[in-house]
Amino acid sequence: MSRPPKLEHAAVEAWLAAHPGWTREGEGAISRTFRFPDFGRALAFTVELGMVAQKRDHHPEVTVGWGRASVVWTTHDAEGLTSLDLALAEATDAIAARASA
Amino acid sequence: MSRPPKLEHAAVEAWLAAHPGWTREGEGAISRTFRFPDFGRALAFTVELGMVAQKRDHHPEVTVGWGRASVVWTTHDAEGLTSLDLALAEATDAIAARASA
Amino acid sequence: MSRPPKLEHAAVEAWLAAHPGWTREGEGAISRTFRFPDFGRALAFTVELGMVAQKRDHHPEVTVGWGRASVVWTTHDAEGLTSLDLALAEATDAIAARASA
Amino acid sequence: MSRPPKLEHAAVEAWLAAHPGWTREGEGAISRTFRFPDFGRALAFTVELGMVAQKRDHHPEVTVGWGRASVVWTTHDAEGLTSLDLALAEATDAIAARASA
Numbered sequence: 352m353s354r355p356p357k358l359e360h361a362a363v364e365a366w367l368a369a370h371p372g373w374t375r376e377g378e379g380a381i382s383r384t385f386r387f388p389d390f391g392r393a394l395a396f397t398v399e400l401g402m403v404a405q406k407r408d409h410h411p412e413v414t415v416g417w418g419r420a421s422v423v424w425t426t427h428d429a430e431g432l433t434s435l436d437l438a439l440a441e442a443t444d445a446i447a448a449r450a451s452a
Numbered sequence: 453m454s455r456p457p458k459l460e461h462a463a464v465e466a467w468l469a470a471h472p473g474w475t476r477e478g479e480g481a482i483s484r485t486f487r488f489p490d491f492g493r494a495l496a497f498t499v500e501l502g503m504v505a506q507k508r509d510h511h512p513e514v515t516v517g518w519g520r521a522s523v524v525w526t527t528h529d530a531e532g533l534t535s536l537d538l539a540l541a542e543a544t545d546a547i548a549a550r551a552s553a
Numbered sequence: 554m555s556r557p558p559k560l561e562h563a564a565v566e567a568w569l570a571a572h573p574g575w576t577r578e579g580e581g582a583i584s585r586t587f588r589f590p591d592f593g594r595a596l597a598f599t600v601e602l603g604m605v606a607q608k609r610d611h612h613p614e615v616t617v618g619w620g621r622a623s624v625v626w627t628t629h630d631a632e633g634l635t636s637l638d639l640a641l642a643e644a645t646d647a648i649a650a651r652a653s654a
Numbered sequence: 655m656s657r658p659p660k661l662e663h664a665a666v667e668a669w670l671a672a673h674p675g676w677t678r679e680g681e682g683a684i685s686r687t688f689r690f691p692d693f694g695r696a697l698a699f700t701v702e703l704g705m706v707a708q709k710r711d712h713h714p715e716v717t718v719g720w721g722r723a724s725v726v727w728t729t730h731d732a733e734g735l736t737s738l739d740l741a742l743a744e745a746t747d748a749i750a751a752r753a754s755a
Binding site: 389390391392394395396398399402403406449450452 | 493504
């Protein structure tokens with residue numbers, strides 16, 4: 352699947368300013384940690400995120416533990432961040448908002 | 453694990469009257485169907501329900517399809533419904549309310 | 554997504570003869586029940602199947618219970634079975650063979 | 655739930671010598687990375703591990719990505735490793751062996 356091009360540094364900065372909770376992991380990735388009441392809620396979040404990722408054929412790294420999940424988005428082929436990473440980070444926020452409600 | 457005793461018919465009737473959406477599957481089981489926007493949401497619901505079931509060591513039957521999941525609770529050892537089934541049906545409602553929000 | 558055409562009755566019969574365990578659910582669907590040692594194994598099978606289904610944008614109905622999962626494949630748009638159902642039924646067998654090993 | 659006591663350093667060393675692939679994460683934790691053919695297989699592994707963890711009421715940290723999952727076991731209450739961590743690490747190996755077959 353063809354990928355969108357790597358974003359300029361300033362474009363990512365603008366997105367980060369508008370999406371609190373997300374931070375850079377080096378220059379080429381972004382991450383956010385979400386809190387949940389227990390392991391099961393964090394696991395269900397991970398499965399729902401996995402299904403959305405599968406649909407877009409673009410997958411995150413997710414670290415799931417008791418009451419939390421951390422998500423990293425990057426595009427290896429682009430050696431950095433693309434518009435697809437940012438779109439899926441926004442989808443991640445929406446899933447987490449429900450799962451942690 | 454010891455199980456609570458089988459509930460009287462009238463006790464289940466009273467619970468059903470207070471919990472719309474749940475119906476009898478014969479005398480010894482109850483079921484409810486939930487709607488979701490897509491398969492991934494229904495699957496995440498099933499995983500979260502499975503984790504709650506595992507914690508209580510009492511498991512439902514779940515039928516998951518595109519945009520829906522149907523849950524059946526019964527207690528085989530009691531050949532009918534117990535207070536544990538009703539407690540887990542209420543937990544099911546809580547999980548579904550978030551997952552379908 | 555465009556779907557393959559509905560298969561002729563004889564084509565499905567030939568496939569069923571070669572794939573023991575699968576049976577018709579009426580004229581337009583096929584199903585198979587798989588056994589697992591516990592609920593967790595059946596749930597993991599369901600998640601893996603869900604991810605494969607998501608990749609192909611074609612989803613089964615799965616009934617998961619203690620130590621078992623039943624899978625139904627059909628194509629609503631074709632009002633019957635297509636080659637995609639049969640391909641995904643074969644993928645289902647492969648997932649179940651590992652998950653129940 | 656009461657927890658088994660923290661293991662002596664030598665007891666963990668003996669276990670590590672017998673279980674290749676597991677390494678220390680500092681003094682108080684152990685980790686192992688498993689490889690899978692894709693994201694869905696790694697996710698199904700994570701769900702099955704989550705169900706086993708839920709049954710024992712002791713949960714790992716799992717980092718799942720494309721084609722891999724890394725598992726960390728530790729016991730916060732004991733500020734180190736206990737026999738429960740080692741038992742669940744062995745269960746992790748068994749799940750991964752099937753899921754990556």
